[in-house]
Amino acid sequence: MEKIDNNKISSWWLLVPTSFLYIITFFIPLITLLVMSFSRFESSVTTVGFYLDNYEKILTDGITLKIFFQTVELSLMITLFCLLLGYPVAMLMRRVGPKARLWILLLVVSPLLTSIIVRNVAWVLILGRSGMINDLLISWGLISKPLPLMYNAFGVVLAVVHVYLSFMVLPLFAALSSINNSLEEAAASLGAKPLSIFFNVTLPLSLPGIMAGCTLVFILSMGVYLTPVIMGGNFVVTLPMLIEDAVRNRYNWPEASAMALLLLVAIGIMIVISSSIQKWVKS
Amino acid sequence: MGKKLMSNLEGYRSLWPRRILVIFSSLVLFFLTAPLVILIIQSFTNESYLSFPPPTYGTRWYTEVIYSEDWQNATFLSLTIAIIVTPLSLVLGTLVAFGLERGPKKGKQTIQAIMISPMVLPHIVLGLGLFKIALQFNISDSLWAFVPAHLTITIPFVIVTVGASLQTFNISLEEAARSLGASKFWAVWYITLPIISPGLIAGAIFSFIISFDEFIITFFLATFQRTLPLEMFSTLMYQVKPSIAAVSALTLAITAILTVVLMFRGQVVGGGKIIK
Numbered sequence: 001m002e003k004i005d006n007n008k009i010s011s012w013w014l015l016v017p018t019s020f021l022y023i024i025t026f027f028i029p030l031i032t033l034l035v036m037s038f039s040r041f042e043s044s045v046t047t048v049g050f051y052l053d054n055y056e057k058i059l060t061d062g063i064t065l066k067i068f069f070q071t072v073e074l075s076l077m078i079t080l081f082c083l084l085l086g087y088p089v090a091m092l093m094r095r096v097g098p099k100a101r102l103w104i105l106l107l108v109v110s111p112l113l114t115s116i117i118v119r120n121v122a123w124v125l126i127l128g129r130s131g132m133i134n135d136l137l138i139s140w141g142l143i144s145k146p147l148p149l150m151y152n153a154f155g156v157v158l159a160v161v162h163v164y165l166s167f168m169v170l171p172l173f174a175a176l177s178s179i180n181n182s183l184e185e186a187a188a189s190l191g192a193k194p195l196s197i198f199f200n201v202t203l204p205l206s207l208p209g210i211m212a213g214c215t216l217v218f219i220l221s222m223g224v225y226l227t228p229v230i231m232g233g234n235f236v237v238t239l240p241m242l243i244e245d246a247v248r249n250r251y252n253w254p255e256a257s258a259m260a261l262l263l264l265v266a267i268g269i270m271i272v273i274s275s276s277i278q279k280w281v282k283s
Numbered sequence: 284m285g286k287k288l289m290s291n292l293e294g295y296r297s298l299w300p301r302r303i304l305v306i307f308s309s310l311v312l313f314f315l316t317a318p319l320v321i322l323i324i325q326s327f328t329n330e331s332y333l334s335f336p337p338p339t340y341g342t343r344w345y346t347e348v349i350y351s352e353d354w355q356n357a358t359f360l361s362l363t364i365a366i367i368v369t370p371l372s373l374v375l376g377t378l379v380a381f382g383l384e385r386g387p388k389k390g391k392q393t394i395q396a397i398m399i400s401p402m403v404l405p406h407i408v409l410g411l412g413l414f415k416i417a418l419q420f421n422i423s424d425s426l427w428a429f430v431p432a433h434l435t436i437t438i439p440f441v442i443v444t445v446g447a448s449l450q451t452f453n454i455s456l457e458e459a460a461r462s463l464g465a466s467k468f469w470a471v472w473y474i475t476l477p478i479i480s481p482g483l484i485a486g487a488i489f490s491f492i493i494s495f496d497e498f499i500i501t502f503f504l505a506t507f508q509r510t511l512p513l514e515m516f517s518t519l520m521y522q523v524k525p526s527i528a529a530v531s532a533l534t535l536a537i538t539a540i541l542t543v544v545l546m547f548r549g550q551v552v553g554g555g556k557i558i559k
Contacts, residue, residue, distance in 0.1 A: 014382030018375045018398065018438055025435040026401055029412025036415070085311050092308040095301065107312045113488070113542055114319060115496040117512045117519075118531040122318035124523055125325055125333055132321060132335035165315060223405020225499045230519060240407040240499075247411060247503070260408045267405070 036257035046254060054258035064242065068262060071238040074153065074228075075221035081161045082168040082217045083210065090172035090209075108169045116163055120230045123159045124150065127231075151233040159231045164220050168213040175209020176202075207281050215274045219267050239263055319535065326528035333525050344529035354530060357514035364426065364510065365494040368433045372490040373483065375434065376441025380482075381471075383442070384449045395446075399439040406436065410500035417504055424506040432504060433494040440493065441486035448482025488542055495538065 040051040058064045089108065093101050111119065126132045127149035134146040149155060179202065187197045225240040232238075239259060246256035321335065326344060328337035348354050383395050401409065413432050417423035452475060460470040476483065498512040505513060511534060518527055 008385065008387045011382045011386040012394075014378040014385075015394070015398070018379050021375065021431060021434060021438075022398075022401070024416070025413060025431045026404075026409070029409065029416050030404075032415050033408070033412045085314075088304055089308045089311050092304045095304065104308070104312065107316060111315055111319075113492055113538055115492075115512065115531075115534050115538065117496070117498060117515050118322070118534050119318065121515070121519065121527055121531045122322040124519070125322055125335070125528060126318055128523060130333070132325075135334055162315065162318065165311075219403055219405070223407050225407050226516070230516075240405070243407055243411060244499075244503075247414070253415065256411060260411050263405060263408060267403075 033257040033260055036253050037261045039254040039257075041252050041254040044251065054254045057255065058258055058262060064259065067237050067242060068239050068266070071222060071240075072266060074156065074236070074238065075218050077153075078157055078160045078164065078221045079168075079214050079217045081157065082165050083214060085161065086165055086168035086172055086213065087210075089169050090176050093169075093173050094176045105173075108166050111162070112166050116226060117230075119163055120159055120227055123155070123162065123231060127155055127158070150231050151235050153232070153236055155231040156228045156236050159227050160221055160224055163224075163227060164217045167216050167220065171212040171216065172206065172209045175206045175212070179205045204281065208278060211274045211278050215270060218270050222263060222267055222270075322528055323532050323535070326525065326532040328525050328528075330525070333523065333528060344525040345533070348526050348529045348533065351526075353509075353514060354511075354526075357509045357511045360508060361495055361511040364429050364433060365491050367426070367430050368437060368494040369487055369491045371430070372434050372437040372441055372494075373487050376438045376486055376490075377445050377483065379438070379442050380445035380449055383446060395442070399442055401435050402439040402443075406497075406499045409435065410503040413500060414503040423504050424508050428504045429501060429510075432500050433497055436497065436500070437490035437493050440489040444485040444489065445479065445482040448479035452479055491541060492538055495534075 035048065036046075037054055038050050038052070040047040040049060040053050058068075089104065093104050096104070124131065128134070129146045131149070133149060134143075137143045138146070183205070184197055184201050187201050188194075192200065223240055224238075225244060228236050228238050229241065239262070243256050243259045243263075246252045246259065325333055325335055325337060327340045327342065328334065329339040329341035329343050330337060379398055383391055383398070386394075410432075413428070413435075414423065417428040417432075420427075422428045456478070457470050457474050460474045461467065465473070496512060497510075498516065501510050502513060502516075509517070511530075515527060515530060515534075518524070518530075
């Protein structure tokens with residue numbers, strides 16, 4: 001039987017100030033949203049109670065659900081591109097010497113130290129109607145009218161991938177560098193072909209990193225507001241934009257809360273899927 | 284047999300031929316960094332519009348931005364919030380990291396998961412909830428709302444970075460100091476903190492930059508006040524002018540300088556304390 005040390009228990013007093021803050025700034029707000037989502041909103045008056053109006057409206061009005069699935073689709077696309085761009089970089093980081101690895105790591109992490117809005121501004125200056133690419137292509141006479149590079153899904157995906165790629169590379173690198181080289185060499189010595197080694201040894205062993213990176217990027221992409229607004233104009237609508245509109249323009253707290261809960265449920269499902277895939281692979 | 288083995292190993296090594304990996308990765312790293320370089324170049328235009336490459340160079344827009352009252356106010360507000368948030372977040376997060384590391388092993392993981400959970404909550408959801416609470420307390424649009432809101436998202440990063448440093452810290456060093464008569468507080472102050480300073484510095488840098496960069500939560504909470512990201516956003520929505528490039532480049536410089544300064548100072552302070 002484990003004896004619980006009183007001296008150790010007393011260390012938990014150190015958690016009190018932050019817990020107190022979290023209760024006010026984290027738990028109460030979340031509970032409030034949960035309660036609000038079951039409230040009724042009628043002619044600008046909110047009645048607290050247990051009504052399913054908001055959820056019914058979200059699921060049946062045909063628009064909210066469609067935008068929700070668009071947001072999921074966009075987030076999956078962003079996650080996929082982050083994985084495709086990030087995996088080779090993580091592979092290279094594993095192969096090179098410590099000095100080169102540090103430099104690559106620095107370049108990968110550096111965007112995390114620069115403001116998201118600054119990075120979005122940079123993309124507006126590059127992809128905009130009179131941005132760098134269109135400017136150059138027109139002056140070289142390759143096109144006569146500016147190409148639509150932003151205010152569409154392409155611009156949004158590109159800019160969000162740029163913002164979140166670092167979050168993919170870091171867990172991938174952690175997972176890849178924990179694989180023992182001799183496992184791959186053993187497979188090779190037993191006659192496995194290079195491609196089959198990659199798909200049967202390297203890739204499965206790096207799966208925890210892949211799942212961690214994908215889950216993280218998917219969660220972040222589902223909740224991103226700023227980049228779709230800047231890069232998509234009004235042409236790409238996502239769930240966070242609907243939430244913002246419901247509260248700030250229509251003062252409809254119950255509906256906004258229900259949409260926020262929908263977002264959380266989607267994220268919860270993603271976490272469950274990724275952890276069950278990991279368990280399934282382990283067994 | 285031996286020959287076949289060698290050729291297989293060779294084949295494995297050349298599966299992701301280094302050259303292809305290097306070229307592809309260079310392109311990805313270029314994609315990550317080039318936009319910021321292009322932004323900085325464009326910000327030095329002397330024209331009234333943005334173009335690449337700029338026909339003439341100059342610091343015209345920097346002058347305009349620096350003397351503009353709107354930008355001054357926004358920068359001042361953002362810096363004020365970040366300067367209040369960073370030390371508070373560092374202290375609160377470090378306390379939690381110590382509490383978790385030194386507390387009972389039982390239940391540690393669950394409590395740690397709860398303490399860093401604001402990290403995975405989308406900011407749009409947190410902002411929505413905080414806005415409601417701030418309205419109830421009648422404190423929206425003030426530092427009383429901005430600071431606790433920012434703390435909620437910065438503290439988890441301090442818990443993670445300081446926690447990671449603490450895990451590799453050898454506690455017998457602290458116990459040695461105590462056996463020589465140091466009180467618990469001074470043992471931690473003179474021995475533990477200098478040794479885990481990389482974690483503390485990383486936590487402080489993250490706190491500052493996250494607070495300085497925070498958009499959506501502040502966007503909900505603010506009605507008339509504008510932080511730098513809010514001011515940039517409203518300008519950007521109105522018109523893409525060279526001034527926005529100049530402000531972006533300045534923001535970039537602020538975060539870069541602070542990162543370097545914090546790293547340098549941290550090293551100096553940490554080193555000094557160990558010698559003491």
